Amino acid sequence: VKELGKPERAVVTTCAYCGVGCTFRAEMKGEQLVRMVPYKDGKANRGHSCVKGRFAWGYANHNDRITSPMIRDSIAEPWREVSWDEAIAFASGRLSKIKAEYGPRALGGITSSRCTNEETFLVQKMIRSVFGANNVDTCARVCHSPTGYGLKTTFGTSAGTQDFDSVEHTDVALVIGANPTDGHPVFASRLKKRLRQGAKLIVIDPRRIDLVRSPHVEASFHLPLQPGTNVAVLTAIAHVIVTEGLADEAFIRERCDVEAYEDWARFVSDARHSPETLEPVTRVPAAELRGAARLFATGGNGAIYYGLGVTEHSQGSSTVMAIANLAMATGNIGRKGVGVNPLRGQNNVQGACDMGSFPHELPGYRHLSDSATREMFEADWGVALDPEPGLRIPNMLDAAVDGSFRAIYIQGEDILQSDPNTQHVAAGLSAMDCVIVHDLFLNETANYAHVFLPGSTFLEKNGTFTNAERRIQPVRKVMEPANGYEDWQVTQLLANAMGAGWEYDHPSEILDEIARLTASFAGVNWQMLQERGSVQWPVNEKHPDGSPVMHLEGFVRGKGLFVVTDYVPTDEKTGPRFPLLLTTGRILSQYNVGAQTRRTANTVWHQEDVLEVHPVDAENRGLKDGDWARLASRTGETTLRVTVTDRVAPGVVYTTFHHPATQANVVTTDYSDWATNCPEYKVTAVQITPSNGP
Numbered sequence: 001v002k003e004l005g006k007p008e009r010a011v012v013t014t015c016a017y018c019g020v021g022c023t024f025r026a027e028m029k030g031e032q033l034v035r036m037v038p039y040k041d042g043k044a045n046r047g048h049s050c051v052k053g054r055f056a057w058g059y060a061n062h063n064d065r066i067t068s069p070m071i072r073d074s075i076a077e078p079w080r081e082v083s084w085d086e087a088i089a090f091a092s093g094r095l096s097k098i099k100a101e102y103g104p105r106a107l108g109g110i111t112s113s114r115c116t117n118e119e120t121f122l123v124q125k126m127i128r129s130v131f132g133a134n135n136v137d138t139c140a141r142v143c144h145s146p147t148g149y150g151l152k153t154t155f156g157t158s159a160g161t162q163d164f165d166s167v168e169h170t171d172v173a174l175v176i177g178a179n180p181t182d183g184h185p186v187f188a189s190r191l192k193k194r195l196r197q198g199a200k201l202i203v204i205d206p207r208r209i210d211l212v213r214s215p216h217v218e219a220s221f222h223l224p225l226q227p228g229t230n231v232a233v234l235t236a237i238a239h240v241i242v243t244e245g246l247a248d249e250a251f252i253r254e255r256c257d258v259e260a261y262e263d264w265a266r267f268v269s270d271a272r273h274s275p276e277t278l279e280p281v282t283r284v285p286a287a288e289l290r291g292a293a294r295l296f297a298t299g300g301n302g303a304i305y306y307g308l309g310v311t312e313h314s315q316g317s318s319t320v321m322a323i324a325n326l327a328m329a330t331g332n333i334g335r336k337g338v339g340v341n342p343l344r345g346q347n348n349v350q351g352a353c354d355m356g357s358f359p360h361e362l363p364g365y366r367h368l369s370d371s372a373t374r375e376m377f378e379a380d381w382g383v384a385l386d387p388e389p390g391l392r393i394p395n396m397l398d399a400a401v402d403g404s405f406r407a408i409y410i411q412g413e414d415i416l417q418s419d420p421n422t423q424h425v426a427a428g429l430s431a432m433d434c435v436i437v438h439d440l441f442l443n444e445t446a447n448y449a450h451v452f453l454p455g456s457t458f459l460e461k462n463g464t465f466t467n468a469e470r471r472i473q474p475v476r477k478v479m480e481p482a483n484g485y486e487d488w489q490v491t492q493l494l495a496n497a498m499g500a501g502w503e504y505d506h507p508s509e510i511l512d513e514i515a516r517l518t519a520s521f522a523g524v525n526w527q528m529l530q531e532r533g534s535v536q537w538p539v540n541e542k543h544p545d546g547s548p549v550m551h552l553e554g555f556v557r558g559k560g561l562f563v564v565t566d567y568v569p570t571d572e573k574t575g576p577r578f579p580l581l582l583t584t585g586r587i588l589s590q591y592n593v594g595a596q597t598r599r600t601a602n603t604v605w606h607q608e609d610v611l612e613v614h615p616v617d618a619e620n621r622g623l624k625d626g627d628w629a630r631l632a633s634r635t636g637e638t639t640l641r642v643t644v645t646d647r648v649a650p651g652v653v654y655t656t657f658h659h660p661a662t663q664a665n666v667v668t669t670d671y672s673d674w675a676t677n678c679p680e681y682k683v684t685a686v687q688i689t690p691s692n693g694p
């Protein structure tokens with residue numbers, strides 16, 4: 001700021017990193033961004049931010065930014081910089097040829113949870129109405145798709161139940177499979193403030209995360225479960241609540257499907273689900289588990305916060321439903337201070353899901369098989385839609401290897417680095433005739449692309465993001481796009497080159513279309529967002545000011561549905577060759593695959609991914625702090641530097657996945673959630689051995 005001088009103007013916009021959705025004043029001098037200042041009137045952050053958001057403009061001007069479109073006939077050739085006209089003609093020509101030769105189901109695409117609602121809506125519209133099939137998916141496939149499935153099944157809608165302010169009324173917070181201090185720092189501060197005021201904390205996590213013991217905060221219970229046993233732990237907690245008469249019978253009789261509750265209660269009461277019986281499975285001392293269950297059921301307002309340690313398992317959807325069961329059984333739904341709160345990873349993963357980024361659902365989570373909904377979209381869009389659900393990301397890759405899926409458009413997503421079993425992703429991409437990558441940087445996936453369309457940053461566009469509390473917030477253009485176009489304009493160019501005839505002039509027109517076609521957005525428009533700053537969906541005639549807390553009087557589905565969730569061990573087994581379990585997570589200063597944060601000043605905090613190993617496991621292998629280790633699984637191997645620590649239990653190792661040099665996902669497996677195919681990132685059987693380095 002000293003060098004650049006006093007700012008001349010400021011634009012209020014929304015952070016493009018995590019699902020907290022902090023707002024900032026981007027302070028400008030001429031066309032130069034001087035600094036990002038947390039916005040004191042921001043409803044999600046109230047003047048706070050974390051280090052990622054404060055420096056979020058660093059990557060926008062990085063030398064690695066690609067600003068010219070590029071094409072090549074095959075991935076063996078070097079890239080050729082071309083004009084936008086030539087790139088769009090090349091891409092649309094290839095897509096149209098494949099469509100003519102193999103049919104529309106040979107084409108598909110992936111929307112980005114980093115992009116705006118309007119951009120995401122347009123990509124899925126292009127895939128369904130221009131490509132002509134429903135092969136659309138999003139990164140939620142690999143993170144929160146079980147949240148969508150589990151909460152829709154039990155409550156009737158695929159979203160968290162509370163606003164962040166709700167935590168101020170919480171008496172007992174149960175944090176499971178989430179590390180808010182690193183993943184959702186501004187929310188973590190609000191949670192810690194409440195804990196310092198006397199609220200109690202239960203942490204269920206294989207690793208001793210910071211929240212377990214930090215200045216002035218100490219969890220009443222930390223249940224360090226064996227990775228992969230979430231459902232067993234939650235069933236044991238439910239067992240204690242039901243068998244000790246701690247369930248909220250009045251809430252259940254009034255608000256829930258009583259027959260389903262009775263089935264569930266019978267199931268969890270069985271002696272085989274007691275904490276003592278399950279202790280050898282969960283490795284959580286039964287007494288601790290009983291204590292945590294009693295505290296949650298009797299401690300006042302109980303709020304559950306969870307993250308990818310819940311969803312990225314073969315039983316991810318079952319775990320989400322087990323959490324919903326627990327909230328209903330204790331009457332912790334439908335008022336401030338309680339609820340089920342998925343901490344969404346990406347800034348707009350909630351929005352990408354709301355906007356119809358799934359192969360079986362149109363915007364607003366309406367199933368394609370609902371002919372009335374389909375007809376409404378067909379009438380509005382003027383095309384017939386394929387009534388069959390399309391392919392999920394892993395199925396697109398499988399079909400590519402089989403030869404029936406030939407082309408993909410990927411917006412703002414580096415699937416080679418972020419998706420499991422890198423070798424399988426590479427095989428699928430290299431089998432395709434046309435891979436179009438629309439991104440800021442030449443990422444790892446672009447190594448397999450034929451067309452590279454340069455993307456725009458959140459500072460270069462208008463639109464909206466929806467955060468983890470369903471808050472729709474404006475994203476305002478701070479500077480002109482370095483490539484000449486906002487992302488929604490690029491999608492429109494491509495769709496029109498294939499015959500769409502779209503005429504959007506501003507994202508507000510796309511938002512109007514979203515509101516017209518999506519009941520939960522019915523009362524949203526650009527002007528009201530400029531006036532109010534933000535609003536939480538559903539916004540409609542009944543809730544013109546939005547809905548901070550959901551399921552107030554009744555559940556969206558009517559009666560809350562208890563679902564029996566039986567613990568089924570993962571097929572990923574340890575054994576003599578691979579005796580340890582690897583689990584993964586994030587660090588405060590880095591964001592996901594690091595494409596942005598590795599290109600900002602704060603990377604000095606974290607230059608490499610490291611492998612946390614318990615002292616006993618390290619000693620058994622002759623490894624010391626700072627040594628290199630070879631990490632091998634049944635899928636692949638990589639090399640990491642070791643940190644010896646008792647944050648992890650014996651038998652468990654842990655790493656992050658921010659750096660392409662490490663490529664942690666070369667070791668993760670193809671196992672996935674039974675309902676949604678969300679990969680089982682959090683449980684991989686591995687072995688570690690000393691190494692001389694990469």
Ligand code: SF4
Pocket residue numbers: 015016017018019020021022045049050051052053054184185186187
């Ligand atoms: Fe806020 Fe998340 Fe951005 Fe940090 S990364 S400033 S917590 S939205």
